[in-house]
Amino acid sequence: MINISRFLTTLAFSLIVFFVPLFLLADTPVKIEFWHSMAGEKGKLLSDIIHDFNQLPENKNRVVIQPQFVGTYEDGLNKLRTALIARKGPHVIQITDIGTKIMIDSKAITPLQDFINEDPEFPNTLILPAIRRYYETDGILYSLPFATSNPIIYYNSDLFQTVGVTSPPSTFAELEAVSEKLTDPKIRRAGLTWPLHSWIFEQFMAVQGATLINPGNGRQKAEKLEANYLSPESRRFIELWTRMAAKGSFANVGRGWDPAVHNFLAGRAAMLITSTSDIFEIVNQATFKVATAPLPGFEKKKTGGTIIGGNSLWIMKDKPESEQKQAYRFFKYMASADVQKRWHTNTGYFPIRSDVIDRLKAEGFYQKHPTAWTAIEQLNASPATHASQGALMGVFPEVREHVMNAIEEALSGKANTEEALTRAKTKTDFSLLRYGRGQARQNSPQP
């Protein structure tokens, strides 16, 4: 017995003697946890970019950014919510565009603006205004826009030539006519496809200059918000969609982003409307020549513009200030011209800086990759209105569900446009009301 306890004491003592100096001497780097949702090749690219940051001479043995993949954007938000309760959140998290309002209202973040105000070096003036507008509220930039994109038309230009279509459609009427011309039921080819997603609906509203919710797309002070689904812009888009689907010139391939892309790549749809974020992937994988065009409006004269989509990076508030500052240094690196160029030219998301675009233009990058230019042109043409700024609401994920259900009802013929949109509006209005009440309760002083 004595032997055992003596042995244990000696062991414990020697362990302490051995390890404590190691802890004291070792230059333990500050660990910055970064939760992200980039999978596949983009995930690999992101890891490489982070690795390079960690290897910079000024960071070696001082700061380590630790990326962790946290599943989809929704998974990431769920993980964050749980972790925040136990104060186990990350330093930095990547959040989807529509999570912006949720993050601001959570009050768990430090606005990026706080750091920018103290740092004259931040490339404030270089960030493209159209991108900045989305993530900015009342002049405060809350997060760092990182991966941004917008929707464009991808089309099979070989097929356009065979069929004799000279230019891509630029109005709703042309879209319908061209789609019909490209449709060939014998080989089961439709003229057009896009993912059954609320995002498409939101974009076609914005391109017509209509807001998704009123007033001001949730970007101005208001007592009550309500959906703008019963506007003429909304109706005529859903009517166009259902009409084309009924005629077979539009291939309804259901929810999810992939099926539409695959139908296009397999030659079962001549045109595809989806995000630019895949542009190089699609061009590489296609066995035909792919060309791109901006999203068509209702009429030739554009009344609106597309909204940016993608994600941004947020700094969490509950970490020590020194660590938040390191996170901000990492943000500056992510916003640097080199990283932005690398991200853009390898993915199809566009850069957030105007100087990167200018440089690539001078280098002739867009002459070699004309397909990548469409999105940037469209981005810069987007007017500074609430409509093309995109909606801001804390219940965006569930609102998207309401919209998609309505679209499915309309497409399947279970309801007409009017009924489907009315139902979606009622549900959306209720969600908005409930969220507004919850916010008011949280913000009112406790008795």
Place this chain on the structure above:
Amino acid sequence: MLKLLKNREQKTKFAATLFLLIPAIVHLFPILYVLSLSMKDKIEVFQHPPSLIPQQLSFANYTAALETAPLARFLLNSMIVAGAMTLLQMSTSLLAAYALARMEFTGRKLILGLILATMMVPGEITMIPNYLTVASLGWIDTYFGLIAPFTASGFGIFLLYQFIKGIPKEIEEAARIDGASRLRFLLQFVIPLTKPALIAFGVYAFVSSWNQYLWPLIVTQSTHMQTAQIGIGMFRAQNESVSWGVIMAATVMLVSPTILLFAATQRQFIQGMISSGIKG
């Protein structure tokens, strides 16, 4: 062909096999298609009409998958976590079921009722309380944290309880008279007699812990602690076209252990399912 079969019994058997072959092919098809896609290159994946047999067998997708994510580590983690959960659930269920089925003590019915009640509670509800407990124990991002909340199972206890109740009391009485302790009776009689149910439950427990997604996602904080299910997610990018070949290759590597396990134990699995149904 039919003439070769001698008697009626063989004929029925042959017809039954033929008949069952149809659903078998239907069920096998997705797995075969996954296997086939995993060997195709990027362009062939999208070829229309699709083919089941790849033009050439290539393992490029497998190497690409192994390069993108530490799949071996994910597999190891899943094995450790699912293996530990299964063994722990099997042993706690067996002990609890035996006590509830065979021992007389006050509150027995109440405890059984409470255990049954846990089967009605959806797992998602316990997620946050579990997380807080695990966090306060400092087990975030450890195997303990991954395993601890899933060491007991209401379903397992109920299944084995039904099974043990079916063992004739006389056997136990005889064993006790001959001097066997309760533990000895449990080890030498209960385990062999409930083997089908125990294995069936074990397979069920293994598959459900193997398939866990949300809990491992929430409780891990570093890549080397993540499990295979999250690993598959790493290939499945959102809002973009994905390299299906690579995803399928990763899927093949990550699902084969469960398929092999089921193939090895399916006889017991089916037997356990049938007998628990009859006796319940």
